[in-house]
Amino acid sequence: MERTFAFLGPRGTNTEEAARLIFQEKGNRFLPYRTIPDCLEAAAAGKVDYAVVPWENSLEGSVNLTLDWIIHKIDLPILSELIMPISHHLVSAKREEPLALSQVTKVLSHPQAVAQCHSYLHEHLPHAEIEYVSSTAEAARLVSERFEEPWVAISAMQAVHVYPVTLIAENIEDTENNFTRFIVLGKKPLPFPESEKYKTTILVTLPSDFPGALHQVLSAFAWRRLNLSRIESRPTKTGLGNYYFVIDIEQKMDDVLLPGAFAEMEALGCQVRFLGTYPVFVKERNGARISLR
Amino acid sequence: MERTFAFLGPRGTNTEEAARLIFQEKGNRFLPYRTIPDCLEAAAAGKVDYAVVPWENSLEGSVNLTLDWIIHKIDLPILSELIMPISHHLVSAKREEPLALSQVTKVLSHPQAVAQCHSYLHEHLPHAEIEYVSSTAEAARLVSERFEEPWVAISAMQAVHVYPVTLIAENIEDTENNFTRFIVLGKKPLPFPESEKYKTTILVTLPSDFPGALHQVLSAFAWRRLNLSRIESRPTKTGLGNYYFVIDIEQKMDDVLLPGAFAEMEALGCQVRFLGTYPVFVKERNGARISLR
Numbered sequence: 001m002e003r004t005f006a007f008l009g010p011r012g013t014n015t016e017e018a019a020r021l022i023f024q025e026k027g028n029r030f031l032p033y034r035t036i037p038d039c040l041e042a043a044a045a046g047k048v049d050y051a052v053v054p055w056e057n058s059l060e061g062s063v064n065l066t067l068d069w070i071i072h073k074i075d076l077p078i079l080s081e082l083i084m085p086i087s088h089h090l091v092s093a094k095r096e097e098p099l100a101l102s103q104v105t106k107v108l109s110h111p112q113a114v115a116q117c118h119s120y121l122h123e124h125l126p127h128a129e130i131e132y133v134s135s136t137a138e139a140a141r142l143v144s145e146r147f148e149e150p151w152v153a154i155s156a157m158q159a160v161h162v163y164p165v166t167l168i169a170e171n172i173e174d175t176e177n178n179f180t181r182f183i184v185l186g187k188k189p190l191p192f193p194e195s196e197k198y199k200t201t202i203l204v205t206l207p208s209d210f211p212g213a214l215h216q217v218l219s220a221f222a223w224r225r226l227n228l229s230r231i232e233s234r235p236t237k238t239g240l241g242n243y244y245f246v247i248d249i250e251q252k253m254d255d256v257l258l259p260g261a262f263a264e265m266e267a268l269g270c271q272v273r274f275l276g277t278y279p280v281f282v283k284e285r286n287g288a289r290i291s292l293r
Numbered sequence: 294m295e296r297t298f299a300f301l302g303p304r305g306t307n308t309e310e311a312a313r314l315i316f317q318e319k320g321n322r323f324l325p326y327r328t329i330p331d332c333l334e335a336a337a338a339g340k341v342d343y344a345v346v347p348w349e350n351s352l353e354g355s356v357n358l359t360l361d362w363i364i365h366k367i368d369l370p371i372l373s374e375l376i377m378p379i380s381h382h383l384v385s386a387k388r389e390e391p392l393a394l395s396q397v398t399k400v401l402s403h404p405q406a407v408a409q410c411h412s413y414l415h416e417h418l419p420h421a422e423i424e425y426v427s428s429t430a431e432a433a434r435l436v437s438e439r440f441e442e443p444w445v446a447i448s449a450m451q452a453v454h455v456y457p458v459t460l461i462a463e464n465i466e467d468t469e470n471n472f473t474r475f476i477v478l479g480k481k482p483l484p485f486p487e488s489e490k491y492k493t494t495i496l497v498t499l500p501s502d503f504p505g506a507l508h509q510v511l512s513a514f515a516w517r518r519l520n521l522s523r524i525e526s527r528p529t530k531t532g533l534g535n536y537y538f539v540i541d542i543e544q545k546m547d548d549v550l551l552p553g554a555f556a557e558m559e560a561l562g563c564q565v566r567f568l569g570t571y572p573v574f575v576k577e578r579n580g581a582r583i584s585l586r
Binding site: 237243 | 349350351352353354357376468470472474505507508511512514515518520521522523524525526527528530531532533534535536
């Protein structure tokens, strides 16, 4: 069965790699969209079956645009999550003689990728000029187009499959602690195999002027021994100091514990919105495949 | 006594207006810096006495760059907070004949400001092209420089004091719920008058693998009836799922309650870092002065 996926483009991004890792069946089609809202709106409007967007990064934190769009604009359940290590690679245009680092005059990439390769650039390319562009994939595209220039890009591995560029150096990032969580959203359920690890995500609005309300909400989870892996506050946009809380619970939706906790929170005057219960996929660093855990 | 303040530039920004509102004594000097890290580093290195930077906005949420720099890079206490309503205004270059809206061919501003004036632009300037620039102040500067063009900028009121531009329309924002919290940081204490409202901000690191740890932390505040106005999680950058929590407590540091809560949290294995205890200033919408409350 053919399925279509919107991903945060352009082609050659980490999000494309994530989408293709989770959905390897033949016949799937992956369509780049220019922005996170564009991806989510395409899935909400039925132009594609599913959207794949970044959700949280271990260095940069939550992706607020994804959070805000899911909270305020669309009503699509989260169907799965993929945790993927983020690596950066140095690429140049394909050429007859490989480009030596000493020849390089310019490094192109997204500001975050440049910052995350600071030590490598300082050691190996101190003489090169840095040029910031809108994505690591755009950097690879520009380098491949201006193939006569001694330029390099810092890119995702996916860019090598998409643009006529060649790898010069692999894994040039300063830290191995760089992971991104991607989520898949869509109206139709997806037939995933059983996983060892599930999450349930909810959005909670506290009653106003309620001292200690968040404490009471957390009590509803704590005495049931439900573990929370993330609590993120986002503004309701109704005034300074009013927040939604996005809460990840480390288990699948069940018939007893979670409905009980949600009912208790509602009795306290909170609003609870269910955002999804879904399996978690993990790609290990240097692993070729993903695993369920 | 002359004091120097670094603010997030360029000249004519909301941050400059905030800095000048809090510190109206003669002889104070206000210096624009290009980025939030540049402001904070200038104060940390003693190049200026104080830094004034945005901290949280009611529509966009916390300013992650400010949070991360305070957490990871510098050790400067927060000395005060100013809550300021954010308004947007339409300005053109000064000209002999005032520019009519029907003549306008282009609107320049920061993407956030454009988004926040969507209804006004849709109604009054549907024919005009939109051009995004790096700040609302930069938009005013460009419009004043290209004075022969029928262009307008969406800017802060401060831009009118700084660039040769004139107001065409005031308060064109879609919502009145737009407020920004600015904070002042520096090594030397500032002699503020007594305020009715104080806050204390701390940074808490939870022990790893500690289910319900955040619930226990909040218990330490709840049973003392200490109200929290904000809990913000930021990544520790050591791996996905490890967070700091920035917590605002709605009272001044005291000798009994807060030290007791901090000691309890440390006994549970948390690390607690004190970021400051400080008075809160508020500028009312359409008010000319700020008040303590």
